[in-house]
Amino acid sequence: MWETRSVELSVELPSELADQAEELQAADPEFMSRVILYGLTRRSIYRHLRQKESSLPGTELDTAPPHS
Numbered sequence: 001m002w003e004t005r006s007v008e009l010s011v012e013l014p015s016e017l018a019d020q021a022e023e024l025q026a027a028d029p030e031f032m033s034r035v036i037l038y039g040l041t042r043r044s045i046y047r048h049l050r051q052k053e054s055s056l057p058g059t060e061l062d063t064a065p066p067h068s
Contacts, residue, residue, distance in 0.1 A: 002063075
């Protein structure tokens with residue numbers, strides 16, 4: 001598929017969400033990796049499409065991408 005490497009992340013979450021994230025990580029250690037990969041892939045595709053759209057003649061971008 002592609003070369004991978006490990007990355008350490010630290011995020012601030014509301015306590016209830018942090019508890020759920022810890023439970024999910026314990027039950028399925030790969031789950032959070034898949035969630036982050038999915039989110040970053042969507043972000044990359046969105047940026048690519050926005051960049052492609054902005055390079056089209058006569059196209060004006062009025063909005064910034066939403067922050068999730």
